[in-house]
Every structure is written in structure tokens, then in C-alpha cells.
Amino acid sequence: AQTVTQSQPEMSVQEAETVTLSCTYDTSESDYYLFWYKQPPSRQMILVIRQEAYKQQNATENRFSVNFQKAAKSFSLKISDSQLGDPAxxxxxxRSARGVVQGAQKLVFGQGTRLTINP
Amino acid sequence: EAGVTQFPSHSVIEKGQTVTLRCDPISGHDNLYWYRRVMGKEIKFLLHFVKESKQDESGMPNNRFLAERTGGTYSTLKVQPAELEDSGVYFCASQPGLAGKRQETQYFGPGTRLLVL
Structure with missing residues (x-):
């Protein structure tokens, strides 16, 4: 079974600075997806960024980028120019990429990292 | 386009009572998922519907939990009787049909916070 580990329960960053959130995972599969989701306080969870394992290029979405190290099974999220709307x-x-095989579509989550911003 | 909605947003019940959570997915999304986050722990998968059929219910903790999706639209998750360890946040997510598409995203609702006393 796949597992996802986020070793940082809490992180803090100064406004306008850069912060990196860590994530490691364990799988025997070669094709899969990795995601970062954000849940602001009292609001619903939204997708921040997505990476397909077969793509070597790291995904980027505006101020958010990932460092995907497939061999090391590491998938960290870098938030640049941290803003007051980033706390979450x-x-x-x-998620497996085994298509419609039973059980392949479910997401396996890490424990989460709470990010706070210092103005 | 309306997002995934969940009702109620909060529920406080006593041990032994019954609670029913509801999820309305994004219109037209065939796939509906239930997840749960127990305090301080990771979000865990409960089950997956494709239209009205249960595709995967391997994450359901026990037979006190019953999920339905009549007509392939909204879904309910009933806990009967509730126990203390059922407390947590219950998330629902929906996703378009997967046929031929690799990159479908799951869209989450705001969750229902359940507290069993």
C-alpha cells in the first residue's frame, strides 16, 4: 500500500519570503500522480498543483512550484513571495495512474502541514 | 458552476445516536468520494461511487457506516450508532468521468465536522 508522509506539522514564514513544505511517499508503482492541496481555515480544500510521475519537468503554478525527485520519492512544495492569503x-x-482499476482513483494523503504567515 | 456542497457543516451528537451526512457533487460528475480526517491525523479514504454504484468501499471502518447514492446524484453517509472515535471531519469530493482521461481532479466540499460526545 502507498503511504505519504509530511514530517512538518507546522511551518511559519515571513511575508514575501519563500517557504518549502516537505513530502515523501512510498510506492512500488512507476506511474502515478502527486498533488498538493490547500485548505484555508473554514474553507474547502482546493488543488494547488499537480505532478505526473512520468514527467521529469517540475510543475509550476504562479508562485507555487514543486521539486519532484522520483528516485528519492520526494515531492516538496515551494511557495514564493508568501502572501497573507497563503495560511492554510x-x-x-x-494517486495511482492505473486508470479505472478498483481502488486506483482514491487519494492517499499525508498528515498535513499548517502554514502560518508572519506579517 | 456550483461546487461540491455538504450538509450539515457541523454536527454534535451523543454516542449511540444516528447522524446522516449529505454531499451534493458538482453536476454531471460521475465519481463521488468520501474521506475522513480524524483529529490531527491524515485524511483517509472511505469509499468511491461511480454513478450509483460502489466502486470501492475498502476504507469504510465498519458496518455502522452506510453510504448511498441513489440515482447517481447526491450521496448520504449514515453513521448508526455513532461512537466517540467517529468524531472528525468528513469530506466529500467529486470528479468527472475517467474514461480516456488521465488527469481528472477531485473537487472537494467544505467538509462536515462531526463531534460525538
Whole structure:
């Protein structure tokens, strides 16, 4: 079974600075997806960024980028120019790419990292 | 386009009572998922519907939990009787049909916070 580990329960960053959230995972599969989701306080969880394992290029979405190290099974999220709207729980998640095989579509989450911003 | 909605947003019940959670997915999404986050722990998968059929219910903790999706639209998750360890946040997510598409995203609702006293 796949597992996802986020070793940082809490992180803090100064406004306008850069922060990196760590995520490692364990799988025997070669094709899969990795995600970072963000859940602001009292709001719903939204997708921040997505990476396909077969793509070597790291995904980027505006101020958010990932460092995907497939051999090391590491998938960290870098938030640049941190803003007051960034505080949230950040969840790293894994999903198999085995198509419609039973059980393949579910997301496997890490424990989450709570990010706070210092103005 | 309306997002995934869940009702109620909060529920406080006593041990032994019954609670029913509801999820309305994004219109037209065939796939509906239930997840749960127990305090301080990771979000865990409960089950997956494709239209009205249960595709995967391997994450359901026990037979006190019953999920339905009549007509392939909204879904309910009933806990009967509730126990203390059922407390947590229950998330619902929906996703378009997967046929031929690799990159479908799951869209989450705001969750229902359940507290069993």
C-alpha cells in the first residue's frame, strides 16, 4: 500500500519570503500522480498543483512550484513571495495512474502541514 | 458552476445516536468520494461511487457506516450508532468521468465536522 508522509506539522514564514513544505511517499508503482492541496481555515480544500510521475519537468503554478525527485520519492512544495492569503493546511497526496482499476482513483494523503504567515 | 456542497457543516451528537451526512457533487460528475480526517491525523479514504454504484468501499471502518447514492446524484453517509472515535471531519469530493482521461481532479466540499460526545 502507498503511504505519504509530511514530517512538518507546522511551518511559519515571513511575508514575501519563500517557504518549502516537505513530502515523501512510498510506492512500488512507476506511474502515478502527486498533488498538493490547500485548505484555508473554514474553507474547502482546493488543488494547488499537480505532478505526473512520468514527467521529469517540475510543475509550476504562479508562485507555487514543486521539486519532484522520483528516485528519492520526494515531492516538496515551494511557495514564493508568501502572501497573507497563503495560511492554510497543506496536504500532499498520491494517486495511482492505473486508470479505472478498483481502488486506483482514491487519494492517499499525508498528515498535513499548517502554514502560518508572519506579517 | 456550483461546487461540491455538504450538509450539515457541523454536527454534535451523543454516542449511540444516528447522524446522516449529505454531499451534493458538482453536476454531471460521475465519481463521488468520501474521506475522513480524524483529529490531527491524515485524511483517509472511505469509499468511491461511480454513478450509483460502489466502486470501492475498502476504507469504510465498519458496518455502522452506510453510504448511498441513489440515482447517481447526491450521496448520504449514515453513521448508526455513532461512537466517540467517529468524531472528525468528513469530506466529500467529486470528479468527472475517467474514461480516456488521465488527469481528472477531485473537487472537494467544505467538509462536515462531526463531534460525538
Amino acid at each position: 493546511m497543506y496536504f500532499c497526496a498520491y
